[in-house]
Amino acid sequence: MKKPALLALLAVAALGTGCAGLTNLARVAFKDPKLTFRSATVEALDLEGATLGVKFDLENTNGFGLDVARVGWGVEVEGTRIATGDMPGGLAIPANGVAPLTIPVRIRYQDVPGIVGLLTSRRDAIAYRLSGKVGVRTPIGVVDLPVSHSDRLALPSLPSFSLEGVSLRTASLTEMALDVKVRVKNPNAFPLPAGRLDYALSLAGSEVASARDSALARVAGGAAQTIAIPVRLNVFRAGRAATDLARGAPVRLGLAGTAEVAGIPLPLALDATVPVGR
Numbered sequence: 001m002k003k004p005a006l007l008a009l010l011a012v013a014a015l016g017t018g019c020a021g022l023t024n025l026a027r028v029a030f031k032d033p034k035l036t037f038r039s040a041t042v043e044a045l046d047l048e049g050a051t052l053g054v055k056f057d058l059e060n061t062n063g064f065g066l067d068v069a070r071v072g073w074g075v076e077v078e079g080t081r082i083a084t085g086d087m088p089g090g091l092a093i094p095a096n097g098v099a100p101l102t103i104p105v106r107i108r109y110q111d112v113p114g115i116v117g118l119l120t121s122r123r124d125a126i127a128y129r130l131s132g133k134v135g136v137r138t139p140i141g142v143v144d145l146p147v148s149h150s151d152r153l154a155l156p157s158l159p160s161f162s163l164e165g166v167s168l169r170t171a172s173l174t175e176m177a178l179d180v181k182v183r184v185k186n187p188n189a190f191p192l193p194a195g196r197l198d199y200a201l202s203l204a205g206s207e208v209a210s211a212r213d214s215a216l217a218r219v220a221g222g223a224a225q226t227i228a229i230p231v232r233l234n235v236f237r238a239g240r241a242a243t244d245l246a247r248g249a250p251v252r253l254g255l256a257g258t259a260e261v262a263g264i265p266l267p268l269a270l271d272a273t274v275p276v277g278r
Contacts, residue, residue: 030062033058034058041053041055046156047192051104053103054102067091067136068137071103073086073132101134123155130150159219163183163253168278169278173235176242176245178245181228182270191218193261197215199255202253203245215227244276249276
């Protein structure tokens with residue numbers, strides 16, 4: 001039945017039945033739309049999080065068109081609500097037809113409780129659940145259709161850090177200037193954003209330097225990059241290690257601290273005997 005015909009029928013019925021009868025007649029004549037899950041795809045993925053496109057089909061079996069009034073949703077990860085969102089209405093659902101509806105969901109890893117533990121334990125995926133309502137505007141008012149979808153989302157791989165060596169730039173009787181070389185490997189297809197490093201540096205087991213907010217450079221997807229951390233070293237504080245540095249002998253180097261990448265604090269505890277160059 002076309003919408004004009006339905007409205008005419010309701011108008012005639014209203015003359016004899018009144019408003020209450022009109023409402024009851026409309027409810028009998030109207031068929032609720034149906035919301036059916038179709039697919040969920042990862043549309044964007046990086047170390048900050050993932051953007052999902054959760055797709056549904058809105059089916060209208062009435063002989064007149066409808067439209068979406070509102071969409072509201074929330075997402076839980078590992079049982080904890082981490083985000084909510086809404087979308088404007090306006091999507092048209094044709095008479096006796098189907099309209100596709102995509103709900104974009106952004107999951108930020110730093111909002112997930114215990115994300116560092118999940119990543120460092122090498123979990124390959126986390127569980128999420130999308131819930132909410134799609135309000136469809138109809139002749140009998142807005143009809144809310146429940147949204148529900150659960151699945152698992154693959155987690156990215158963490159970058160790896162390793163000590164590569166030391167370059168001695170200058171040396172005097174009291175101070176040495178050197179670069180500590182740290183190799184950062186990004187195993188993911190997406191680039192690793194720039195970050196920062198808080199660290200304590202040790203030589204031969206004794207702490208000799210520390211710094212905050214040292215820069216970590218961006219690393220392309222599937223690539224590795226060696227960064228140089230500039231360090232000024234007190235010769236007397238370094239002791240025997242300063243002598244080894246001066247003569248170019250390999251030294252035992254330790255780097256402990258936190259690398260913050262994409263808002264995620266990654267603990268570092270590196271220890272290696274490395275070569276010394278100039």
